[in-house]
Amino acid sequence: MHGKPAKWPELIKSGQRIFIGSHAAVPHALIADLLANSNYLHDVEIVQVAAFGNNRWAEPEYLRNFKINSLFIGGEQVRKAVAEGRADYTPTFMSDIPSLFTDEILPLDAALIMVSPADEHGYHSLGVSVDIVSAALRSAKIVIAQVNPQMPVTFGQAFIHRGQIDALFYASEPLLEIQPPALDPITERVGQYVSLLINDGATIQIGFGKVCEATLRYLNNHKDLGVHSELITDGIMDLMLSGVINNRKKTFHQHKVVTSFCIGTQRLYDYVNHNPHIGFYPSEYVNSPANISRNENMISINSAIEVDLTGQVVSDSIGYQFYSGIGGQVDFSRGASMSQGGKPIIALPSTAANGTISRIVPHITEGGGVVTSRAHVYYVVTEFGVASLRGKSIRERALELIRVAHPKFRPQLLEEVRKHYYVPHYQVQTPVEIPELGEVGFKKIEINGEAYDLRPLNPSDERRLQEFFYSHTKETLQMRYNTIPTQMNREKSCNLVSVDQSKDLALCIVRQRGSMSQIQAVGRYYLSHDGKNCEAAFVTRENSQGKGMAKLLLTEMIRIAKLRGVRTMLAFVRAENQKMLAVFEKAGFVRLPADEPGEVTLELVIV
Numbered sequence: 001m002h003g004k005p006a007k008w009p010e011l012i013k014s015g016q017r018i019f020i021g022s023h024a025a026v027p028h029a030l031i032a033d034l035l036a037n038s039n040y041l042h043d044v045e046i047v048q049v050a051a052f053g054n055n056r057w058a059e060p061e062y063l064r065n066f067k068i069n070s071l072f073i074g075g076e077q078v079r080k081a082v083a084e085g086r087a088d089y090t091p092t093f094m095s096d097i098p099s100l101f102t103d104e105i106l107p108l109d110a111a112l113i114m115v116s117p118a119d120e121h122g123y124h125s126l127g128v129s130v131d132i133v134s135a136a137l138r139s140a141k142i143v144i145a146q147v148n149p150q151m152p153v154t155f156g157q158a159f160i161h162r163g164q165i166d167a168l169f170y171a172s173e174p175l176l177e178i179q180p181p182a183l184d185p186i187t188e189r190v191g192q193y194v195s196l197l198i199n200d201g202a203t204i205q206i207g208f209g210k211v212c213e214a215t216l217r218y219l220n221n222h223k224d225l226g227v228h229s230e231l232i233t234d235g236i237m238d239l240m241l242s243g244v245i246n247n248r249k250k251t252f253h254q255h256k257v258v259t260s261f262c263i264g265t266q267r268l269y270d271y272v273n274h275n276p277h278i279g280f281y282p283s284e285y286v287n288s289p290a291n292i293s294r295n296e297n298m299i300s301i302n303s304a305i306e307v308d309l310t311g312q313v314v315s316d317s318i319g320y321q322f323y324s325g326i327g328g329q330v331d332f333s334r335g336a337s338m339s340q341g342g343k344p345i346i347a348l349p350s351t352a353a354n355g356t357i358s359r360i361v362p363h364i365t366e367g368g369g370v371v372t373s374r375a376h377v378y379y380v381v382t383e384f385g386v387a388s389l390r391g392k393s394i395r396e397r398a399l400e401l402i403r404v405a406h407p408k409f410r411p412q413l414l415e416e417v418r419k420h421y422y423v424p425h426y427q428v429q430t431p432v433e434i435p436e437l438g439e440v441g442f443k444k445i446e447i448n449g450e451a452y453d454l455r456p457l458n459p460s461d462e463r464r465l466q467e468f469f470y471s472h473t474k475e476t477l478q479m480r481y482n483t484i485p486t487q488m489n490r491e492k493s494c495n496l497v498s499v500d501q502s503k504d505l506a507l508c509i510v511r512q513r514g515s516m517s518q519i520q521a522v523g524r525y526y527l528s529h530d531g532k533n534c535e536a537a538f539v540t541r542e543n544s545q546g547k548g549m550a551k552l553l554l555t556e557m558i559r560i561a562k563l564r565g566v567r568t569m570l571a572f573v574r575a576e577n578q579k580m581l582a583v584f585e586k587a588g589f590v591r592l593p594a595d596e597p598g599e600v601t602l603e604l605v606i607v
Contacts, residue, residue: 008037011142011167016109017045017069019101019136023261024178024269025129026051027114027146029171034112041065047106049097049132049325050074052176052263058087069106071097071132072325073316082322091316091369094230094328095287098135111140115160116151123159126280127151128175128269130158131230131260134282142166150174152269156258156279177265180234181210183217186349189383191215192440194301194347197379197386198222201249202341203295205229205332206236207302208263211347215301219244226250227257228295230286230328232278234264237271252294253279260286287328292335298342300332305348306359306368307380309398309417311389313346313372320367333376343378343514350382350406360405362416378515380404384433385441390515392460398422399460403431426491429498431458434505436560443556445509447547452520454556457497457506461519466493468519471541503527505534505560509549520544523553525561525569532567550583558587562606569604572596 012018012034021027035056042064046057049072057066058077068087072094073079081087092100100106113133115124124145126133137143137160144167145160162168183191191214198204198219203226206212216235219225226247227236239245240257247255257278262268272278285291292298304315305323316325333344352359360382364370378390380401387400398417402410410430417423433441434456442455457465469488499506506524510517523538536557540549561569571589573580575598585591589602 008034009040011144012041012044012110014040014042014044017047017106018110018112019047019108019140020051020111021113021129021133022049022051022131023129024052024175024263025114025127025133025151025261026053026176027112027148027169028053029148029173030112030114030144030146030169031057033169035062038062038065043067045069047071047108047136048078051078052178060086070325071100072327073322074324079323089322089325091326093287093326093331094132094283095289095331097132098282098284101132101135101139104139108136108140110142110144111136112144112146113137114146114148114151115165116153117147117149118162119153122162124162124165125151125153126158126160127154128263128272128280129261130154130156130280131283131286135284137164144169146171148172152273154272154278154280155274155276156281157285158280174266175269178233178263179265181213183210183214186383187211187214188217189439190347190349190381192218193381193383193386194345195219195222196440196444197343197345197381198225198299199297199341200224202226202297202299203228203247203250203252205292205298205300205328205336206233207231207327207329208233209303211303211349212301215347224249226254226295227259228252228286228292228298229258230260230283230332232257232259232262232264232268232272234268237264237268240277247277249297251296252291258286283328287331289331289335289338292332293338293342296340296342298336298339300329300336300342300344302329302332302346302372303348304346304359304372305352306361306365307346307348307401308361308364309401309413309422310394311374311377311380311397311401312364312370313377314364314368315371317368319365326371330372330376333372337376337378341514344376345379345381346372346377347381350384350404351409355406358405358409358413360401360409360413362413382406388515388517394422395424396460396463399427399431399458399462403458403460407433424490424494427459427494427498429459429500431456431460432499432501434501434507434560436563445552447549447552450511453510453512454552455508455510456501457499457508457522457524459494459498461497461508462490462494464517464519465497465522466490468522468541469493472539499524503531505557507553507556509544509553521549521553523550523557525557527566531565533570534561534566534568535570535572537571545579550580551586554583554587558604558606565607567605567607569606571602573600573602574598575600 195218336342525534
């Protein structure tokens with residue numbers, strides 16, 4: 001049937017279930033014609049995911065005609081309808097939606113979609129949204145398509161033959177554009193931290209929103225990135241144009257971006273048009289965790305509404321109010337965790353409501369639902385840093401997440417979580433930043449061609465410091481402590497890592513490989529009561545000695561002490577510890593008369 005559908009009553013009947021195209025490929029002109037001729041209809045169920053543009057069918061005036069069943073809530077009209085009970089929300093993984101249609105759990109009577117004009121072979125392209133549209137048109141008894149000459153032609157598995165379409169409706173209309181969001185300093189900092197977790201050659205999946213856009217803007221200096229993502233945006237396009245994304249290191253669909261839909265500006269829609277370097281595939285293929293994991297070094301980046309101190313992620317609801325949906329977050333978190341070298345990341349600002357509400361919470365808000373479980377997420381990122389959760393106990397997770405919460409909420413979070421014995425009674429100090437380390441709060445350093453992090457010791461390092469202590473030989477313990485301590489229990493280790501870094505200073509050099517973290521050296525100074533003098537000390541793991549770590553730590557400690565107005569730094573070193581003495585003396589320390597035999601006192605005048 002060509003041209004305008006003859007009569008809607010021949011195509012859509014009361015009580016049926018129909019699907020409408022998704023994201024930027026909503027056939028608005030086609031739906032407008034249906035709405036204008038819908039008086040005869042009642043109790044039609046509309047199945048949809050996010051449908052950009054005016055969702056007029058969600059308004060109360062059409063309540064008698066249509067009832068929405070949204071598999072992902074997008075837009076205020078649908079959100080309001082769900083909140084008022086005029087529409088339903090069905091939570092499901094994006095990868096599972098196609099089987100709801102094909103297995104007839106949600107059998108479709110009709111699918112209303114948008115396509116490009118047919119090519120010389122009779123094939124129309126699904127354009128900017130293949131996603132679940134592909135399964136819907138295969139499952140629906142009737143396919144009704146708006147043929148839009150402004151729809152881009154995309155490649156991959158994006159084509160449908162005109163023989164599969166029962167009714168054609170010709171209408172030209174521009175695709176809805178979504179402009180890149182304006183970024184604020186907090187969001188930019190979150191994006192900066194996320195970018196530090198992405199290595200050259202990685203394959204990325206990116207969600208939608210300010211945090212994800214900020215991350216893309218901080219990837220300009222990366223090399224050889226690839227993309228396997230249910231969604232691509234203008235930010236992905238810009239990185240492809242600059243050569244940052246070239247897909248040459250991908251291990252699945254090498255040299256090609258793999259996606260299922262795109263949303264953005266007209267620039268993006270023009271860019272994907274007839275672009276052989278981008279493949280649009282169905283959601284059951286793109287979002288399959290098994291397929292995602294075939295990309296080595298797969299990085300999934302998604303946002304959330306709140307994260308509790310055990311690592312549970314809420315992203316589809318605010319309390320009892322359903323806000324969005326599950327989408328592809330779990331699909332990609334699982335796929336990235338199965339990937340060799342993969343990293344599932346949740347990124348979010350630490351607060352909401354103009355800083356009045358913490359998004360790192362002691363327990364999930366009543367009514368809220370867990371989308372991504374405690375075991376799915378490796379990293380949680382806020383503007384205050386990166387919390388590493390993989391392999392961490394509940395105690396360690398709580399301390400890691402408190403560390404990236406907003407400082408004004410940390411004492412409250414610690415107090416709340418102690419009620420449930422997630423952290424012990426002796427844990428009283430919350431993490432304190434060292435602003436002198438710079439905006440990101442740590443430094444990447446390279447020693448003999450190997451990468452390390454120089455950062456503050458944190459309360460969550462309790463077990464790592466304990467392991468560090470037990471790695472020492474008797475000789476190292478004798479040189480550092482002037483005795484040979486035989487035990488470093490958890491309480492003592494906790495006291496050593498729980499430092500008020502605004503007064504005393506405790507730094508460490510860490511070998512970080514993904515979620516693996518091992519302390520290589522620790523340097524600290526203790527400030528005198530008058531704040532004018534301090535005492536410095538450090539110790540290095542045996543297999544890292546001789547690499548200059550002590551020198552690096554001491555240089556940083558002197559720099560910070562000077563910025564803080566400390567006048568002198570003292571050190572007490574055993575006379576036979578010639579290597580340690582050399583480190584101090586090369587830094588400008590001079591020997592003073594010693595009170596204890598066998599011990600050398602050194603002093604550095606800083607200001």
